[in-house]
Amino acid sequence: MTKAKVNTGIDINDYKDIWIIAEQREGEIHPVSLELLGIGRELADKLNVELTAILLGDNLDVTANELIKYGANRVMLNKHKLLHTYTTDLYTKVIADLIFERRPEAVLIGATTIGRDLAPRLAARVGTGLTADCTKLDIDKTDGKILQTRPAFGGNLMATIVCKNNRPQMSTIRPGVMKKLPYDSKRKGWVETLTPNLREEDIKAKVIEIIKEAKKRVSLTDAEIIISGGRGLGNKEGFELIEKLANKLGGVVGSSRAAVDNEWIHPSHQVGQTGTTVRPKLYIACGISGAIQHLAGMSESECIVAINKNPDAPIFKIANYSIVGDVYDIIPEIINSLDI
Structure with missing residues (x-):
């Protein structure tokens, strides 16, 4: 030994x-x-x-x-x-x-x-x-x-x-x-x-075989555009709307820890201190209040857009653009404007 x-x-x-x-x-x-x-x-x-x-x-x-x-x-x-x-x-x-x-x-x-x-x-x-x-x-x-x-x-x-x-x-x-x-x-x-x-x-422990995952998980680290959803979505169906916006912008779907804890989305999508640290060109936070654990993982993004009903949400303090309102009203408007 x-x-x-x-x-x-x-x-x-x-x-x-x-x-x-x-x-x-x-x-x-x-x-x-x-x-x-x-x-x-x-x-x-x-x-x-x-x-x-x-x-x-x-x-x-x-x-x-x-x-x-x-x-x-x-x-x-x-x-x-x-x-x-x-x-x-x-x-x-x-x-x-x-x-x-x-x-x-x-x-x-x-x-x-x-x-x-x-x-x-x-x-x-x-x-x-x-x-x-x-x-x-x-x-x-x-x-x-x-x-x-x-x-x-x-x-x-x-x-x-x-x-x-x-x-x-x-x-x-x-x-x-x-x-x-x-x-x-x-x-x-x-x-x-x-x-x-x-x-x-x-070698005490040998690698006999490498088995790759059948389902490829999201790659947040390399993404230039990330659309993330949080507790403010209210349910897992809200991520269908997030995914539509992500597809329109050519981005990927992220999430807060609260959404993962509620089992609305797979943990591989989690952004933050206990998830993945990211620095995309564009980060859109939808229904995410801005807990310090989440901010630690995305605050270095080049441009941050925050959508939240609470005008006092902490995430607005670091956002480049702040939109106060319901994500279910605002995101469809953004998607419709991209179709013009």
């Missing part, structure tokens, strides 16, 4: 550079990895250090070069047939060994299903702390430490956490909250190809 190596008595001045863990699935880079490169580039520039992407898999040479075009200075490509599919044991071993050898200042991981499995195991292995589900990262101007901000107490306040004595500083970042950099075909960097020493015996 591999034992954790505790990082005691370390000299934090020996640690430098920002790392991001580039998540891939069947050779495709997960969108959150590009978002990590965006915030990683910002942090690295403030600290005047390099940004490195850690990529594990097999036959990913082209993918590795793509990460450079999105902001990385260097890509450490760990190639091995046993890394083709994610396993907690092998990914933890490979990345932990790299951390002990190269000593990064910070490691950023996407808060996906894979990231949430990997990050705590990795933090325990290298003996450092982990701030989960961050929505903001910045640099403390006084000492250069990373300020890791995440919602706390059910999203009712934002807590900023600092890892003072251990390295690397580790965070998981919620998908959809950071901006990715534009693709730059002229950006230069280098790929360092590594071959980890791995054996089948290193």
